[in-house]
Structures are given as structure tokens and as C-alpha cells.
Amino acid sequence: MGLTLFHVEWCPDCHVVCQRLADLGLKYDKIVVPDSRRMRTQVYEVSGQYYVPVLKDGDLVLTETADILAYLDERSQADPAGPPKATQFQSQARTTPEAPSQDDDHPSCRIN
Numbered sequence: 513m514g515l516t517l518f519h520v521e522w523c524p525d526c527h528v529v530c531q532r533l534a535d536l537g538l539k540y541d542k543i544v545v546p547d548s549r550r551m552r553t554q555v556y557e558v559s560g561q562y563y564v565p566v567l568k569d570g571d572l573v574l575t576e577t578a579d580i581l582a583y584l585d586e587r588s589q590a591d592p593a594g595p596p597k598a599t600q601f602q603s604q605a606r607t608t609p610e611a612p613s614q615d616d617d618h619p620s621c622r623i624n
Contacts, residue, residue, distance in 0.1 A: 515540035518555045518566040520547055525577040526565045532581055536588040 517533065517540050519526035533540055545552045549562035559566045559573050566573065567580045569587070574580045 514569075516543060516568040517541070518543045518545055518552075518558065518568070519564045520545060522547075523564055528577060529565045529567065529580050529584075532584050536584055538584065538588060 515533070515538060517526075517529060519530065519542070521544060530542075543554060545555055545564060552562045552564070555564060555566050556562055558568055559575050561575060563575060565577060565580060566575050567583070568574075569583070572583075574583055
């Protein structure tokens, strides 16, 4: 089961996740998505939202940076023969996508 990271090059949260992946020596597929959120169709198809970073590991999809970092730490310490311990993540990924909003045209990682 491989890791896939959806991100944009200029996003500070994305840089933090990329750095953690590098620090842990984890291999992953990098998918750089468009700056405009509305154009991030790959992210939307995977997570039901347009924000990045998004990490996919098999059926698990994480959309919150803190959850991604915690998961990567657990994954790197897990027994290679088994999955990491179960954690309750606060991921905002939805199984049913919401309707696009006007904010989705703005090129930002996340609107606070």
C-alpha cells in the first residue's frame, strides 16, 4: 500500500508534510495540483474537498496537517508486518462531496 501526497509547491502546510516524509525516509508519490482550488479535481475525487495537503494511504484519506503528521509518525514506527495502531483522526475528508463554493477559486491551502 503506497502513500500519495496531493499538494501545491508554495503551501507551508504541504512543505511541513513533505519534510516529515523526507525525515522519516518514507517513499511516496507526489501529485502537484493546480493553485486554483476549483481546478484540483484529483484532490476533490479523493477527498471530497479542494484543500491540500491530502495524504492517501490505501483506503485511508487524511486532509488535516496535524492528522497527516501523526499518522506518518505512527506509520514509521509500526511493525512492518502489520498496520499502525488505530487512531481517531479529525480528518475533514467526506464520503459525499459538498457542492463547490465561491471560495474554491482562491489559490490558498486553507482559508482560516
